[in-house]
Amino acid sequence: MEREQERKYAQKMRETYAPKSAQESKFEQLRQLDRAARRPANVFTWTFGIIGTLVLGVGMCLAMEVIGDLMPVGVAVGVVGIAMVVANYFIYRAILKSRRKKYADKVLSVSDELLHEE
Secondary structure (H helix, E strand, C coil): CHHHHHHHHHHHHHHHHCCCCHHHHHHHHHHHHHHHHHHHHHHHHHHHHHHHHHHHHHHHHHHCCCCCCCHHHHHHHHHHHHHHHHHHHHHHHHHHHHHHHHHHHHHHHHHHHHHHCC
16 A cells, blocks of 8 residues: 555656656647736736725615715715626626737647647
């Protein structure tokens, strides 16, 4: 039993330290390009969505007179928060589309290399 565990550990270490093949490195390059294209859109979406949700929450607190006696202001702030949350998806799609356009040539060339290697 112990000998089998040693063999598995040795195999794992061998895979970790062995040089990567050309196909694996191209696949990893393709994954990194995809991540680079998506990351700015995701970061913006999460940040803008959280801010929009907080604005909506403040508007609800004002409208229900939890924070103060400012119901009309609370309704207005809540509507702004709702607009931010709704617009978030459309902004995300626009950013993602422009980023995909920017990285399209690189992604297509690497994927063509991967597909035609076999």
